[in-house]
Amino acid sequence: MTDTALASIDTKRLAVASQWQLVWWAFKRHRLAMVGLYITIFLYIIALVPGFFAINDPWQQNARAAFYPPQAIHLFDTAADGSWAIRPYIHPYVFKRDPQTLAAVYSEDKTRKSYVRFFGEGYEYKLLGLFSTTTHLIASENKAQPIFLLGADRLGRCVYSRIMQGAQISLSVGLVGVLLSLTIGVLLGGISGYYGGRIDFAVQRVVEFVLSLPSIPIWLALSAALPQDWPATLNYFMITLILSLTGWAQLARVVRGRFLSLRTEEFVTAARLDGASEGRVIFRHMLPSFASHIIASVSLAIPAMILAETSLSFLGLGLQPPTISWGVLLREAQNIRSIATAPWLFAPGVAVVIAVIALNFLGDGLRDAADPYNK
Amino acid sequence: MNVTDLASHLEQRAAPSQPILEVRDLVTHFPVRNGVVKAVDGVSFTLHRGKTLCIVGESGSGKSVTARSILQIVDAPGRIVSGSIMLNRLDGSSVDLAGLNPRGREIRAVRGREIAMIFQEPMSSLSPVHTVGDQIMEVLRLHLKMSRKDARARCVELLTQVEIPKPDAAVDRYTFEFSGGMRQRVMIAMSLACNPSLLIADEPTTALDVTTQAEILDLIKRLQQQHGMAVMFITHDMGVVAEIADEVLVMHYGKIKESGPVDTIFHAPKDDYTRMLIGSVLKLEQKAEIRLRRPPIPEDALPVLQVRNLQMHFGSLKAPLKAVDDVSLDLKPGETLGIVGESGSGKTTMGRCLLRVYEPQGGVIDYRRTDGSVVDLLKADAQTLKACRREIRMIFQDPVGSLNPRMTVAQIVGEPLLVNGIAKGKELDDRVADLLSQVGLEPSWRERYPHAFSGGQRQRIGIARAISLNPRIIVADEATSALDVSVRSHVLDLMMNLQDRLGLSYVFISHDIGVIRYMCDRVAVMYRGTVVETGTAEQVCDAPRHAYTQALLSAIPRPDPRARSIHNRHRYTAA
Numbered sequence: 019m020t021d022t023a024l025a026s027i028d029t030k031r032l033a034v035a036s037q038w039q040l041v042w043w044a045f046k047r048h049r050l051a052m053v054g055l056y057i058t059i060f061l062y063i064i065a066l067v068p069g070f071f072a073i074n075d076p077w078q079q080n081a082r083a084a085f086y087p088p089q090a091i092h093l094f095d096t097a098a099d100g101s102w103a104i105r106p107y108i109h110p111y112v113f114k115r116d117p118q119t120l121a122a123v124y125s126e127d128k129t130r131k132s133y134v135r136f137f138g139e140g141y142e143y144k145l146l147g148l149f150s151t152t153t154h155l156i157a158s159e160n161k162a163q164p165i166f167l168l169g170a171d172r173l174g175r176c177v178y179s180r181i182m183q184g185a186q187i188s189l190s191v192g193l194v195g196v197l198l199s200l201t202i203g204v205l206l207g208g209i210s211g212y213y214g215g216r217i218d219f220a221v222q223r224v225v226e227f228v229l230s231l232p233s234i235p236i237w238l239a240l241s242a243a244l245p246q247d248w249p250a251t252l253n254y255f256m257i258t259l260i261l262s263l264t265g266w267a268q269l270a271r272v273v274r275g276r277f278l279s280l281r282t283e284e285f286v287t288a289a290r291l292d293g294a295s296e297g298r299v300i301f302r303h304m305l306p307s308f309a310s311h312i313i314a315s316v317s318l319a320i321p322a323m324i325l326a327e328t329s330l331s332f333l334g335l336g337l338q339p340p341t342i343s344w345g346v347l348l349r350e351a352q353n354i355r356s357i358a359t360a361p362w363l364f365a366p367g368v369a370v371v372i373a374v375i376a377l378n379f380l381g382d383g384l385r386d387a388a389d390p391y392n393k
Numbered sequence: 394m395n396v397t398d399l400a401s402h403l404e405q406r407a408a409p410s411q412p413i414l415e416v417r418d419l420v421t422h423f424p425v426r427n428g429v430v431k432a433v434d435g436v437s438f439t440l441h442r443g444k445t446l447c448i449v450g451e452s453g454s455g456k457s458v459t460a461r462s463i464l465q466i467v468d469a470p471g472r473i474v475s476g477s478i479m480l481n482r483l484d485g486s487s488v489d490l491a492g493l494n495p496r497g498r499e500i501r502a503v504r505g506r507e508i509a510m511i512f513q514e515p516m517s518s519l520s521p522v523h524t525v526g527d528q529i530m531e532v533l534r535l536h537l538k539m540s541r542k543d544a545r546a547r548c549v550e551l552l553t554q555v556e557i558p559k560p561d562a563a564v565d566r567y568t569f570e571f572s573g574g575m576r577q578r579v580m581i582a583m584s585l586a587c588n589p590s591l592l593i594a595d596e597p598t599t600a601l602d603v604t605t606q607a608e609i610l611d612l613i614k615r616l617q618q619q620h621g622m623a624v625m626f627i628t629h630d631m632g633v634v635a636e637i638a639d640e641v642l643v644m645h646y647g648k649i650k651e652s653g654p655v656d657t658i659f660h661a662p663k664d665d666y667t668r669m670l671i672g673s674v675l676k677l678e679q680k681a682e683i684r685l686r687r688p689p690i691p692e693d694a695l696p697v698l699q700v701r702n703l704q705m706h707f708g709s710l711k712a713p714l715k716a717v718d719d720v721s722l723d724l725k726p727g728e729t730l731g732i733v734g735e736s737g738s739g740k741t742t743m744g745r746c747l748l749r750v751y752e753p754q755g756g757v758i759d760y761r762r763t764d765g766s767v768v769d770l771l772k773a774d775a776q777t778l779k780a781c782r783r784e785i786r787m788i789f790q791d792p793v794g795s796l797n798p799r800m801t802v803a804q805i806v807g808e809p810l811l812v813n814g815i816a817k818g819k820e821l822d823d824r825v826a827d828l829l830s831q832v833g834l835e836p837s838w839r840e841r842y843p844h845a846f847s848g849g850q851r852q853r854i855g856i857a858r859a860i861s862l863n864p865r866i867i868v869a870d871e872a873t874s875a876l877d878v879s880v881r882s883h884v885l886d887l888m889m890n891l892q893d894r895l896g897l898s899y900v901f902i903s904h905d906i907g908v909i910r911y912m913c914d915r916v917a918v919m920y921r922g923t924v925v926e927t928g929t930a931e932q933v934c935d936a937p938r939h940a941y942t943q944a945l946l947s948a949i950p951r952p953d954p955r956a957r958s959i960h961n962r963h964r965y966t967a968a
Binding site: 032033034035036037283284285287288289290291292293294295298303306307391 | 748750779782783786787789790791794795796797798799800801808809812813838840841842844845858
């Protein structure tokens with residue numbers, strides 16, 4: 019697909035193609051990166067409206083559905099007379115207790131069918147925090163018979179819905195944290211690289227100090243120091259702040275390096291001799307030259323942030339329940355008993371892996387396409 | 394002469410045997426995003442033992458790819474599509490190199506052992522973390538299975554052959570301890586390690602100064618006669634071709650335009666392209682016609698720029714590198730002052746000091762403004778300096794690096810007008826269109842980005858940017874050295890036309906005596922930061938007084954195979 023599309027780019031369009039167009043054309047040839055891009059877009063749509071993708075209320079406990087196993091959706095509904103139709107349904111599970119071990123045993127009841135409806139009615143949630151609605155992508159026709167696509171946890175909460183809800187926090191921690199470290203990094207790195215000399219020396223020593231800090235113990239100490247009674251949102255912001263505290267140093271180095279190499283470029287000298295002011299030289303001539311590099315390093319920094327948040331929350335030092343993030347969800351999978359009886363509790367881990375891999379592919383593609391003029 | 398006798402002797406011995414290399418209908422393609430680039434498109438030639446074949450052509454002619462195809466080291470994604478490359482060995486066996494697997498054992502046995510190659514940039518072809526000896530010995534041990542001791546002895550012998558001083562000590566040195574010319578000698582020593590029957594040299598002297606180039610060319614010639622090798626020499630420099638070639642192959646866009654003995658190519662070219670190529674080279678051998686017609690600049694005119702005792706040092710105060718050391722120059726209005734010198738002579742640094750890109754440590758640069766007042770640029774405050782920089786402009790060497798790839802041509806050319814508040818909006822657009830047509834570019838191309846232009850066109854954009862503020866002086870730093878020879882004279886002619894029309898004075902910095910002679914009124918010769926000779930272009934180029942200038946001129950290859958001269962050159966060693 020991309021090859022034919024690129025072949026149609028004639029020289030005339032190439033002649034007037036701006037930097038971003040060239041980057042996009044180069045990026046499009048990187049198939050894995052395109053896949054990463056689509057998955058990333060999809061994940062962030064989920065993060066934007068998690069309620070729409072959820073089936074059951076993620077906070078809703080259900081005593082009769084503890085460790086409820088995942089249910090498969092059957093697409094073709096065959097009636098008793100042999101005719102069939104495309105009408106997705108599930109077989110509900112019947113709860114029994116093993117008389118000897120007293121363990122909960124769920125068995126599929128093939129005689130009953132519980133139909134699934136797309137864009138059906140479900141629990142009430144707020145869309146973008148503004149409108150109340152009850153429409154969901156997937157809903158059960160029978161309100162009394164909930165659907166557990168990825169099973170339920172020890173309190174009978176729907177794992178699938180909780181993953182959807184957790185995407186919001188987990189993915190946005192990466193974004194907000196990186197934005198924060200980007201601001202600090204570009205500012206300090208830029209100053210350091212452009213002015214050089216003593217300022218450069220001072221900033222670089224600070225960067226080295228920050229980079230020499232053992233990050234995990236620092237995170238642990240800082241987040242342990244957060245008061246437990248703070249509201250969830252404040253807690254969340256403190257966590258992103260802690261994460262970005264060490265993230266900016268790498269970025270500052272990248273920006274400084276670009277500035278140093280650009281300072282001696284002939285077109286920058288030319289701009290200075292043209293009479294352009296210092297600000298114009300920086301923002302009009304130098305910044306566009308490495309904007310794409312920054313975007314690439316940012317997209318590679320986001321997955322690291324996501325992993326950091328997940329690890330912190332998993333250890334119980336990041337976000338606290340009832341806040342839902344992927345790391346918080348994985349705490350359910352901490353003890354061996356849950357894993358033995360309910361391996362589906364690992365599903366949030368799969369979500370983390372998908373998100374991190376997709377973002378890494380995206381970042382790799384961006385990095386390769388970032389400088390279309392250096393072949 | 395001794396030299397030719399030896400060559401013809403070898404020729405007699407080799408004459409009954411078949412050619413060492415026969416290339417038939419070689420086609421090498423590079424698939425790109427919108428089709429296929431036919432880098433080599435049906436090339437055929439033969440190469441005989443003891444002979445030198447020069448492949449000459451401008452950039453993009455496919456001459457390097459042809460050479461690389463022979464050893465199957467074409468850069469990805471290029472590949473040989475069809476054709477045959479027969480290598481005939483002395484024992485009578487032959488092999489078709491085009492049919493071998495590029496990663497196979499057979500082609501590896503040919504590379505370095507039977508066919509050796511040297512490249513343009515010796516630094517990047519040699520490993521910086523291994524000693525010279527290690528790298529040459531590796532070849533010997535790999536191909537000839539020599540013992541460590543034998544290999545080392547042979548290595549010293551090879552370094553002696555390529556005239557590296559103190560070869561015993563040089564074996565244990567690293568490549569960065571050598572100069573460019575010495576590195577190229579090491580490369581040659583390495584390529585000779587296994588006594589190859591064919592040496593492919595891909596622009597081996599392009600990155601070197603003329604005096605070093607002459608020595609390397611001499612060395613290759615001598616080694617060729619000693620070893621009876623065939624040499625395939627790739628170059629864009631017609632002077633070098635005239636100096637060393639037996640046979641010449643002229644390439645253009647992947648096709649052979651003309652081939653034949655060197656004398657025929659230079660004195661009776663049949664093809665139009667060859668004629669154009671030779672014509673543009675010969676054009677730069679004399680003064681430009683428009684300069685001969687122009688009335689001379691009055692002797693008593695007050696200089697527009699007067700440089701006195703300029704000092705520019707880099708590095709520490711204790712042991713400074715004196716890039717510019719006590720330079721004094723005068724530039725008269727309407728004049729072109731050439732600054733000529735080899736790399737490291739400080740000519741570029743000097744040119745940049747004139748605009749105070751660097752801060753010189755001492756001296757005076759007096760600039761006479763239009764109202765007659767004189768400003769010392771080195772002491773001028775920011776405001777005055779900014780005003781003066783509008784009148785003194787610069788043209789850069791690198792047509793790629795000097796244009797911001799992220800801005801359209803209109804933005805690049807219009808930038809000086811915009812930041813100085815001279816024009817904006819519709820007026821700016823009109824001015825830019827006018828400037829582009831002045832430098833011979835289509836005004837409708839102004840929405841394009843620099844990547845859509847060729848080297849010559851990019852340099853024209855740079856000129857348009859320089860003249861946009863109606864300057865009085867332009868410092869042109871190697872403005873044409875990155876351009877092909879056929880484009881070079883066009884750009885020079887444009888610069889001279891603009892000079893006459895706009896009343897410009899040029900400080901024209903170049904290492905190329907031909908360009909200096911063509912363009913300049915007066916010339917200053919720089920050597921290690923100092924000016925050793927100043928005079929009119931004719932005097933300096935035809936009757937140089939200083940010994941350095943004489944040595945420099947004697948090393949320049951002339952584009953005439955009947956007047957081979959660089960082996961008669963003399964060296965200059967500073968006192």
